[in-house]
Amino acid sequence: MGSFAAILLAVFIMIMRRSNLLRPTYIWVATTLMGMGLLDGFHAALEPGVAFVWLHSIATLIGGLTFALVVLPERVSRNPILQTAPYVMATLSVVLGISSIVFTQWIPNMASSGTFTLTAELLNIVGGAGFLIAWFHFAWRARIDDREERLLLANHCLLFGMAGILFHFSILWDATWWLWHVLRLFAYLVILWFFLSLYNRNAKQLHLSKKVIDNTSEAIVVTDPQGKILDINDAYAQITGYERHELIGGNPNISKSGIHDDRFYQDMWRQLLSTGHWSGEIWDRRKRGEIFPKRLTINAIRDDRGNTTHYVGIFNDISEKKSDEEKLKNLAFYDPLTALPNRALFREHLEEITSTAQRSRKQAALMFIDLDGFKDVNDSLGHAAGDSLLKQVAQRLHARARKSDIVARLGGDEFGVLVRDLEHPEQIGSLAEKMLELIRSPVTVGEQEVRIAASIGIAVYPDDAQTVDDLYKNADIAMYQAKNSGRNNYTFFLPAMNTKAVERLSLIHDLHNAVEENAFELYFQPKIGLKDQRLIGSEALMRWPKPGGKPIPTEQFIPCAEETGLIVPMGDWVLAEACRQTRQWNQRFGTQLRVAVNLSIRQLYKKNVVLDLLRILEEQAFPTRLLELEITESLLMDDTLVTIPILKQLRDHGISIALDDFGTGYSSLNYLKRFPIDIIKIDRSFIGDLSTGSDEAAIVRAIISLARTLNIKVVAEGVETAAQLDFLRQHQCDEAQGYFVGRPLPAAEYEALIARP
Structure with missing residues (x-):
């Protein structure tokens, strides 16, 4: 029974080694179990005698010598040639066993006069020593993952080793002889237990796996x-929609999507065969026909000889991940309102197209x-209406552009169109005109039906710019030039525009410095x-002197201050x-001079504008009744729902x-009934020709007459002659200012004017 168990266990270990489980x-x-099992099998079949003891x-x-190996x-034992050792041992054992039975005369003398010879003792002692070496190896180097199996092998080796050593003390058929056999029998029982333990461990591991x-x-x-598919797990069936019996024995290409060409699969197999590994994203088809993306990893399973025995494929369905990536891409590169490319993606297209244009000339x-x-x-109808308008404009632009052109929303109410493969710049003018018409x-x-322009x-590449940044800048400059030229038109970039733009940037830079350094004068x-x-007061006017040069005209820096927001601190x-200057003059000269300031x-x-204005007046201890705030007609009409309550609070x-430049804007006297206006200032354009019978004279008379009816004070601007002043006084205009009355004066000169008797 022991011999049979040893041979069976040897075969089992060989099978597990082929599967890399040991x-x-x-x-x-x-190898040891194979040799000992066969030789002991021959030994058990013989009658006591020389061959009996020899085998x-x-x-x-x-067994001892082989077990000691x-x-x-492990790197030595892993050698593919050594994996044939059990087969070689089986062959040698069979040959040796048969030879020992057939050619007994060749067997050396193993016993004499009831005792064993030195040859017999040496064979058993050396073999026993080999088992003891193996026992030491297994007992003292037991690992946690196979501790039980190693201890069983250690006990097996110890029993065989003790039997080998005990052979020296035994006499044929005495008690020691039988103890020697009992030890060997127990050793085989231990090896049988080892076999059952291995089988149980392997079964548990397979079940857990x-x-x-x-x-x-x-x-x-x-x-x-x-x-050919050998096995799948439940997740594979769930993801693909196939039942297990539909796939076993089949080929994974049953779920090919048709998206990838033959070259894709050839490259995959080329890498898999050469490296034993492939990983990447691939599109497959579910049983119901739906195409889905997956992240696939394939590994080759190889034996000790390096031969591929199996392939294992592991994949995840990444449909949700792809969907999230697409959403992130849309958020990063597409405008959520119009679904057009945004500024970032538009720039990428611009870099690509300019590069292509450079190569293709x-x-x-x-x-x-x-x-x-x-x-x-947007302000009158609401943001929802503004969004609807932007979407419709985007659809019109996209529909008008060629398939090869790129239309993008760059932000706010600004769009960009990129036209590629342009042969004649004149074509752009025609396209721009059609887009304006749309x-x-x-x-x-x-x-509601609305109209905009x-x-x-x-800017044309490469004529107007050699880089993407310059092309952006020049197209932007040309657009602002189109706005300044009356709007509702298109303008090609000209080099002179760039000069103006550079000058404007320099002006804005200097303006920031001037605000920080309080470099202005009143x-x-x-x-x-x-x-x-x-003299009843003055209008405060800002001036910006330049060191060593002429003052910068207000019409040049005030628009920049408005655009940049610097107008607020200014x-x-x-x-x-x-207020500070006027308060000091009133205290010094005992006057009640008023001061007018443009708003x-x-x-x-600005948020909390009323509180901020009152705070400034309080800090300067200036009476509110002596302050006039001048606003223009366009500002008054910009958003009446906002402006009227603020003006009423003030x-x-x-x-x-005071309503400045009256008559140049909406020119409707009816507005004067609705708005909280105390003073109207007739624009200088009406004062120039006040000769009898002129239209200007009639308009001025009408304004003065209606203002008096509404109890509104009238101030005439731009008075430059005595005749103009006489006309205004004759028709009961309240106040006047202009070069005839007095030019704008620095504080010191205005103070001298106040001091005159």
């Missing part, structure tokens, strides 16, 4: 080297489109009452300085509101 050193355990002793020797490093594979969320498929054009009148629609066409927003700036233009022609400084749209729309605190 370490390489176990090949020597299989028993030679089995101990071969377990101490060799199966449960792990079946319960993992990743799909797993195992194939043979030819690609063709031109490309960049168009910047800014909508005129969009703010009015934008001008009525747009239905909700139940656009300004388009055009001038005061006198105002007189026409009843007695006495306006606060003007108000504070004008910009940026200041008016008026309630005693501040006078």
Whole structure:
């Protein structure tokens, strides 16, 4: 029974080694068991005699020497040639066993006069010593993962080793002889237990592995080297929609999507065969026909000889991940409102197209489109209406562009069009005109029809710029030039525009520095009452002197201040300085001079504007009744729902509101009934010709007459002659200012004017 168990266990170990379930050193355990099992089998079949003792002793020797080889490093035992050791041992054992039975005369003398010979003892002692060496190896180097199996092998070796050593003390058929056999029998029983332990451990591992594979969320498929499916897990069936019986024995290409060409699969197999590994994203098809993306990893399983025995494929369904990536891509590169490319993606296209144009020696054009009148629609009809308008404009532009062109929303009410493969720049002008026409066409927003226009700036590559940044900049410059030229038109970039743009940037830079350094000065233009022609106050005007040069004209830096928002701190400084100076003069000269200060749209729309203005007046201890705030007609009409309440609050605190440049804007006297206006200032354009019978004279008379009816004070601007002053006084105009009354004066000169008797 022991011999049969040893042979069976040897075969089992060989099978497990082929599956790489045991370490390489176990090949020597299989070799030992194979040799001892066969030789002891021959020994058990013989009657007591020379061959009987010989086979028993030679089995101990071969077993001990072979078992001792377990101490060799695993890299040695892993050698493919050594994997044939059990087969070689089986062959040698069979030959030796048969020879020992047939040719007994060749066997050396093993016993004499009831005792064993030195030869017999040496064979058993050397074999026993080999077993003891193996026992030491297994007992003292037991690992946690196979501790039980190693201890069983250690006990097996110890029993065989003790039997080999005990052989020296035994006499044929005495008690020691039988103890020697009992020890060997127990050794075989231990090896049988070892066999059962290995089998149980392997079964548990297989069961656990199966449960792990079946319960993992990743799909797993195992194939043979030819690609035939041997096994799948539950996740594979769930993801693909196929039943297990539909796939076993089949080929994984049953789920090919058809998206990848033959070259893709050839490259995959080329890498898999050369490296034993492939990983990547691939599209497959579910049973119901749906195509889905997956992240696939394929590994080749190889034996000790390096031959591929199986392939294992593991994949995840990454449909949700791809969907999330697509959403992130849309967020990063597409405008969520219009679904057009955004500025980032537009720039990538621009870099690609300019590079292509450079190689092909063709031109490309960049168009910047800014909508005129969009703010009015957005403010009056609401943001939802503004969004609807932007979407319709985007659809029109996209429909008009060629398939090869790129239309993008760059932000706000600004769009970009990139035209590639341009042969003649004149084509762009025609396209721009058609786009302007499309934008001008009525747009239905909700139940209301609105009309807007656009300004388009055009820059051509490589004529107008050699880099993407310069092309962007020049198209932007051209667009602003189109706006400044009256809007609702298009303008090609010209080099002179760039010079102006550079000058403007320099002006803005200097303006920032001037605000930080308080580099401005206040001038005061006198105002007189026409009843007695006495000085009643002034209008505070900002001046920006340049060291060593002429002052910068206000019409040059005020628009830049408005655009950049610097007008707010500048306006606060003007108000504070004008109030401070006027208060000092009134205290010094005992006067009640008033001061007028211009209020910009940026200041008016500033949060807490009323509180900020009152705070400045309080800090300067200046009476509100002596302050006039001048606003323009366009500012007054910009958003009446906002402006009227603010102006009423200011008026309630005693501040006078003056309507500047009256007659140049909406020119409707009816507005004067609705708005909290205390003073109107007739624009200088009406004062120039006040000769009898002129239209200007009639308009001025009408304004004065209606203003008196509404109890509104009238101030005439731009008075430059005595005749103009006489006309105004004759028709009961209240106040006047202009070069005839007095030019704008620095503070010191205005103070001298006040001091005159």
